[in-house]
Amino acid sequence: MGRRHCSFYLNCAFLFMCSIGWISLPPVNAALKQYQFDIQVKNVSRLCHAKPIVTVNGMFPGPTIYAREGDRVQINVTNYAQYNMSIHWHGLKQYRNGWVDGPAYVTQCPIQTGQSYTYDFNVTGQRGTLWWHAHIFWLRATVYGAIVIMPEQGMAYPFPQPDFEFNLVLGEWWNDDVEEVVKQGNKLGLPPRMSDAHTINGKPGPLFPCSEKHTYAVEVEQGKKYLFRIINAALNDELFFAIAGHNMTVVEVDAVYTKPFSTDAILIAPGQTTNVLVHANKISSRYFMAARPFMDAPLPIDNKTATAILQYKGVPNNVLPSLPNLPAPNDTSFALSYNAKLRSLNSPQFPANVPLKVDRHLFYTIGLGMNPCPTCQNGTRLTASLNNITFIMPQIGLLQAHYFNLTGVFTTDFPDRPPTPFNYTGAPLTANLRTVRSTRPRLSRIAFNSTVELVLQDTNLLSVESHPFHLHGYNFFVVGTGIGNFDPKKDPAKYNLVDPPERNTIGVPTGGWTAIRFRADNPGVWFMHCHLELHTSWGLKTAFVVENGPGPDQTILPPPKDLPSC
Incomplete structure (x- = not known):
């Protein structure tokens, strides 16, 4: 059994956004490594409005946890922020070990400022995409990151092997301290005001109303297949997600393999994860990946669209990307039909053990x-x-x-x-x-x-x-x-x-x-x-x-x- 040692440190990092740039995420190295996460106060350009936010290791989103099925993981969390803190490892079953599940005042008292706690758990019988986030107050607005659990050594995916993998973490952003926004709403007896933007890997994209933009981007090569691990870390919005010009093949939800099906858009609720295969077989160009809310009730929503870029290798940055056709914000029909397509793989290797008798x-x-x-x-x-x-x-x-x-x-x-x-x-x-x-x-x-x-x-x-x-x-x-x-x-x-x-x-x-x-x-x-x-x-x-x-x-x-x- 492998063991992974990670340390989390919480602090306020100042994020400044207002310069144009894009990042090509390198492919995931399936060879697992040991991580040491150190605290730092870091100036990071992300959104137009500079403000201090609570982060892990000065990163937004926070670091990705890589593990393999069967590993033991130890993550030391040291809290230097002004708020009490707890971290939830969303979707990990934590068999008999609720002490490391994370929700404050349910399975643990929160980690107080200046204190530490080591989350020590085994990854048993699970593989795929999960995520971690703060589980106290509204602090998961900025305290979150991906968990990637690789299959056991020698175990292949039950779908075509991708050439590369990318993590896409969808989120929400407030220009002000989210805890102060919540306090103001409570004082009035009303909901806190809506978020100011949606983000993809912490960046809103060029459609965000700012004099300068920051956009996350991935580079792909013609003919290769890519696995996108998509996480909805937004606090309050179900989201549609699509890639212009490209269909996606859904192969996993919430770290459980599914019967593959093709779709031009997905629906993903807060807390959910979805893995999709994308074949880079279109005309070499630049394509927007986009996310925006789904709301089919007569309630106000932050309807701003977050964008990232899928860019074919060799295409210059001045090529204007095309936008995908996302479902309408109130498209109930698409939401119901999409969810109806989701089925467990239910293979001999990955059976669906549905309880048939109910106690x-x-x-x-x-x-x-x-x-x-x-x-x-x-x-x-x-x-x-x-x-x-x-x-x-x-x-x-x-x-x-x-x-x-x-x-x-x-x-x-x-x-x-x-x-x-x-x-x-x-x-x-x-x-x-x-x-x-x-x-x-x-x-x-x-x-x-x-x-x-x-x-x-x-x-x-x-x-x-x-x-x-x-x-x-x-x-x-x-x-x-x-x-x-x-x-x-x-x-x-x-x-x-x-x-x-x-x-x-x-x-x-x-x-x-x-x-x-x-x-x-x-x-x-x-x-x-x-x-x-x-x-x-x-x-x-x-x-x-x-x-x-x-x-x-x-x-x-x-x-x-x-x-x-x-």
Whole structure:
């Protein structure tokens, strides 16, 4: 088993943007290396507005973690920023080892300023593209990076071998300190203002309204094949992505191989990853790669398009790139048809072990609300809830409280279904919009190795909206989805129980529902939340307490000695 040693240092780096340039990313070297990440305050030209941001090793986006299936990875995080910090390794299952999962006050207390914590974990049974990000406040606006897990030595991809690989991390940018933006919104009782730009690998591209532009670019050679590892690190936007003049073959989502299919655009929600193969077989020229939001609800969005450049070798930089035909921002039809094409590979080597028998049926409604707020300028505050319960964060790590049997920290009485059924997606609902805030977090207890089916139902409380949900500690199978109210008598008959997509983050469609299944074979306390940071901060989250199994290798590992204290 290999071991990788990495150190993360957090600080504020000043980013200045306003000069033109492009970068050709070198091909990934599959030979794994050891990394030492050092803190630095670095002047980096990225966007027009100079401001200090929290970064890892002075980089934006942060460094890529390279590992191989079967490796052990140690990442030391030292926090020199003014904010408390925790890092989540998004999509890594962390079997029995929730202590390194990362969400603040769920599996750990945050790393305080001047303190360190070593995330020590094994990469078992996973390969592909994942990512890491801050999991406290809105700090993942700038604290994020890619995770690339190569297959075991001698194991080939189940698709044509690419000649080179590139990482494309899609993000959002605020010209001001994002934490101050959030505080201002909370003071008013309103959502924080929208982001000022979208980015591709930290750069907005020449369509960004700035006197000078910065653009990420890759150089390709005629006839070669390229694997693009695409990550949506945006805080609040689902994104369409396309490459002008080129089709993409989808081969993986959320580090799980899929049945390949060709498409001229992809849809990727916050938290999701998608790997696509691109054949450089078009006329040698320069082509824009572009990303912009998808929103099919009557809500405002930052509709700015981020661009990067795919440039054939030998083509001069003064050739004007062509733009791709992205779907319209409200193209529901494309979104639904694209997601319907996703299927697990389900080969003998990579089977789709879908639970066919269900031990526990859960039904969670997703709602928005408006509660009184005497300290808010508007007198009210927007909230979000599951089964009408707004999650309240504890003051100590929930996993720690569970492991040491600390009383009074949380309860395990989260309801399996909403207290009062109603027409969830009917006419806009304006009555009884208040949500319940308990004094302690309410969690759901799950028996070890039991099979769970969870139906997530969007509602028209205030407004229907798409919600990308992420489950920590597990992958799950997306066995069904639909528009309108879930029908427990008719809809399960339409489930795909053969080759449904296996994911860690799934979008619940606007005014619709999604059904997922998983086997609860990873003991611990595992967070589940909407990956729209706005809704998470309003309370659209919960957690599962998965009990220990009977065997010694089916119980939670002891906490590490350097686990941060609250």
